[in-house]
Amino acid sequence: MDKKKRIFSGMQPSGELTLGNYLGALKNWIGLQDEYECMYPVMDMHAITVRQVPADLRKRSLDVLMQYIACGIDPEKSLLFFQSHVPQHAELMWVLSCNTQMGELSRMTQFKEKSQKHADNINAGLFTYPVLMAADILLYQADVVPVGNDQLQHLEITRDIAQRFNHHYGDTFTIPEAYTGKAGSRVMSLQTPENKMSKSDPNPNGFISLLDSYDDIIRKFKRAVTDSGSEIKASPDKPGVTNLLSIYCAVTGKTLKEAEEEFDGKGYGDFKLAVGETVACELKAVREKYEYLAKNKDYVEKIYKESAEIAKKIAEHTMRKVRKKVGFTAI
Numbered sequence: 001m002d003k004k005k006r007i008f009s010g011m012q013p014s015g016e017l018t019l020g021n022y023l024g025a026l027k028n029w030i031g032l033q034d035e036y037e038c039m040y041p042v043m044d045m046h047a048i049t050v051r052q053v054p055a056d057l058r059k060r061s062l063d064v065l066m067q068y069i070a071c072g073i074d075p076e077k078s079l080l081f082f083q084s085h086v087p088q089h090a091e092l093m094w095v096l097s098c099n100t101q102m103g104e105l106s107r108m109t110q111f112k113e114k115s116q117k118h119a120d121n122i123n124a125g126l127f128t129y130p131v132l133m134a135a136d137i138l139l140y141q142a143d144v145v146p147v148g149n150d151q152l153q154h155l156e157i158t159r160d161i162a163q164r165f166n167h168h169y170g171d172t173f174t175i176p177e178a179y180t181g182k183a184g185s186r187v188m189s190l191q192t193p194e195n196k197m198s199k200s201d202p203n204p205n206g207f208i209s210l211l212d213s214y215d216d217i218i219r220k221f222k223r224a225v226t227d228s229g230s231e232i233k234a235s236p237d238k239p240g241v242t243n244l245l246s247i248y249c250a251v252t253g254k255t256l257k258e259a260e261e262e263f264d265g266k267g268y269g270d271f272k273l274a275v276g277e278t279v280a281c282e283l284k285a286v287r288e289k290y291e292y293l294a295k296n297k298d299y300v301e302k303i304y305k306e307s308a309e310i311a312k313k314i315a316e317h318t319m320r321k322v323r324k325k326v327g328f329t330a331i
C-alpha cells in the first residue's frame with residue numbers, strides 16, 4: 001500500500017471558534033482523516049504576534065484543542081498538539097528567515113492589514129509571521145495544507161521558500177499544495193451577510209460560537225437578516241438568504257437545488273427556524289463532548305503530550321537534514 005500523504009493545518013487560538021471555523025475548516029479537516037496522515041496543532045506561537053493576556057492565551061489554546069476534538073478530530077487518527085511544544089518550529093524558522101527576503105515579506109497582505117490594525121505594536125514577529133508558518137509546514141514535509149483564501153498568499157510564499165532552499169542546498173523539503181475545500185463553505189455574518197462571520201463582530205448576533213447554547217443558536221437564526229422579496233433562492237442580490245441556504249447545505253450535505261426545493265413556498269420565518277434547528281442539533285453534540293473533555297483534562301493532556309512526542313520525532317528528522325545542509329557542525 002502507498003504511504004499516506006500528510007496533511008498539516010492549524011488555527012490560532014485567537015478567540016472562540018465559530019460556525020465559520022467549523023463549516024469552513026474543521027469539517028474539511030475531519031473528512032480528511034482517513035485518507036491522509038493528519039496533523040492539526042494549535043498555533044499558539046503565531047498568536048503572540050499581537051498582544052495577549054498570558055493566562056487568557058493559555059486557557060484559549062486548550063479550549064481550541066478541546067473544540068477540535070469535540071468537533072470530531074479523532075486523536076486516534078490525527079496528531080493534536082501545541083505548536084510551542086515542538087521547539088523545532090522556532091529553530092527551522094530561523095534558518096528559513098535567513099533564506100527569505102524583506103521585500104517578499106513586505107508584500108504580504110496580512111502584514112499590511114495587521115500593522116494598520118495594531119499600529120502601536122508592529123513587531124518583527126508580525127513581519128516574519130509567514131516564515132514561521134512556512135517552518136510549520138515544511139518541518140513535517142506536509143503534502144497538502146487546507147487553508148482559507150486569506151492564507152493562500154502565505155502558502156505561496158512557503159512554496160517559494162521551499163523551492164529556493166531545495167535549489168540552493170539540494171532536495172530537502174516537500175513542496176506543499178493548498179487545499180481550499182468545497183466551494184460554498186464560506187460562512188457570512190448573520191447580521192451583515194456581506195462580511196465573513198467573525199468572532200470579532202461587534203454584534204454578537206452576527207456569529208454563532210461553537211459553544212453557544214441550543215436556545216441561543218435558535219434565537220440568533222430567528223434574528224438573522226434576510227432580504228427583500230420572499231423567495232428562498234440563492235442569488236447575488238440575496239446575500240442573507242444565500243448565506244442561510246449555504247449553511248444549511250454545509251451541515252446537511254444537501255445540494256443547493258435540494259435545499260431550494262425543500263423550502264419552496266415556505267416563509268422566511270419557517271426557513272430561518274429550520275436552519276437554526278439543524279445547526280443547533282449539530283452543535284449540541286459538539287458542546288456535550290466539549291463539556292466532557294473540560295471535566296477530563298488528564299485525558300486531554302495525554303493526547304497533546306503524546307502527539308507532541310510523535311511530532312517532535314518527525315520534526316527532528318527534518319532538522320537533522322537542514323542543519324547538515326546549511327553547514328552546522330554535527331553534535
Ligand code: TRP
Nearest residue numbers: 008009010011012043046133136
Ligand atoms: N496563519 C494561519 C491562520 O491564521 C494559522 C497557521 C499557522 C497555519 N501556521 C499554519 C495554517 C500552517 C496552516 C498551516 O489561519
